[in-house]
Amino acid sequence: MTIDFLAPVIGADMAAVDRVLHRSLDSDVLLIRQVADYIIGGGGKRLRPALLLLTAGATGYRGTDHHTLAAVVEMIHTATLLHDDVVDESALRRGHPTANAAFGNAASVLVGDFLYSRAFQMMVAVGRPRVLEILAETTNTIAQGEVLQLMNAGDADLDEAAYVTVIQRKTARLFEAAARLGAVLGASDATTEDHLARYGMHLGTAFQLVDDVLDYSGTAEVIGKNLGDDLAEGKMTLPLIRALAVGSAADAAVIRHAIAGGGRTDFMPVVSALETTGALAYTRERAMAEADRAGACLAGIADSPHRRILLELSAFAAQRTY
Numbered sequence: 001m002t003i004d005f006l007a008p009v010i011g012a013d014m015a016a017v018d019r020v021l022h023r024s025l026d027s028d029v030l031l032i033r034q035v036a037d038y039i040i041g042g043g044g045k046r047l048r049p050a051l052l053l054l055t056a057g058a059t060g061y062r063g064t065d066h067h068t069l070a071a072v073v074e075m076i077h078t079a080t081l082l083h084d085d086v087v088d089e090s091a092l093r094r095g096h097p098t099a100n101a102a103f104g105n106a107a108s109v110l111v112g113d114f115l116y117s118r119a120f121q122m123m124v125a126v127g128r129p130r131v132l133e134i135l136a137e138t139t140n141t142i143a144q145g146e147v148l149q150l151m152n153a154g155d156a157d158l159d160e161a162a163y164v165t166v167i168q169r170k171t172a173r174l175f176e177a178a179a180r181l182g183a184v185l186g187a188s189d190a191t192t193e194d195h196l197a198r199y200g201m202h203l204g205t206a207f208q209l210v211d212d213v214l215d216y217s218g219t220a221e222v223i224g225k226n227l228g229d230d231l232a233e234g235k236m237t238l239p240l241i242r243a244l245a246v247g248s249a250a251d252a253a254v255i256r257h258a259i260a261g262g263g264r265t266d267f268m269p270v271v272s273a274l275e276t277t278g279a280l281a282y283t284r285e286r287a288m289a290e291a292d293r294a295g296a297c298l299a300g301i302a303d304s305p306h307r308r309i310l311l312e313l314s315a316f317a318a319q320r321t322y
Helices: 004-024 030-040 047-058 065-088 099-103 105-126 129-152 160-185 190-217 238-246 249-277 279-296 305-319
Strands: none
Touching (some): 004 030, 030 065, 030 099, 030 105, 065 105, 065 129, 065 160, 105 129, 160 190, 160 238, 190 279, 190 305, 238 249, 238 279
């Protein structure tokens, strides 16, 4: 369930998080159990809960609240996936049919709502007002990012700065919150908390930029979803934005046609334009720069196995192929 290099440091903690997840998803409503178990048990890198565990360890936390809050973060992430897949009409995630494909849109939306509400029950039980403040603000920002992405669908004139704003709200913000929560549990000072939060933001941005690349250069078996999903949904991701900015008129025409409604029928011509313009390499370079910025945020954190894994995690986020 987790990336192999994390296991020696937080493997036991991740197992404890899984136990919290399964216990927390119990309900006397059968459909809730079925859908929640399906999506939670469907794999995934579990980077967000891992990040919270790592920053808690790096700041000296000793207790069990990090297990609860790591589970909360994963439940919030899972709820966003359930809602995303309905909005995007996605059919495949993590190599399996999406919950909406398996159970229907209505069940996916409502179980997503259940996950959100259960997550807030759990964070209240931790009894830390700062935790509530961070996660309430985070979930609101994520929702705004989702709406921005919806508004931008089909807009071939979206620029790089506007796109980065969307992914930082929609994706990177939960990474930021996870890292900040670990620091809060470790009773960090304000400077350390902010440095670790910035680490999370840069890590999440790098992670999303690589996802943008893999949507055009991965394989469905490895990345666990259909290639070209972003294109089919009219999403202007960074590779397309870069190709439009530096490519020829012919490259631009292909991309604009695809975003306007061509979708997967234009997938191979779009991939050709991305390769010709170096847009995929450019996006990888941007991801590497974000990973470097993440690593720099750890400069003031005392050396520990948890800090060393945080450094390794930033490199993984930018270099991964799945």
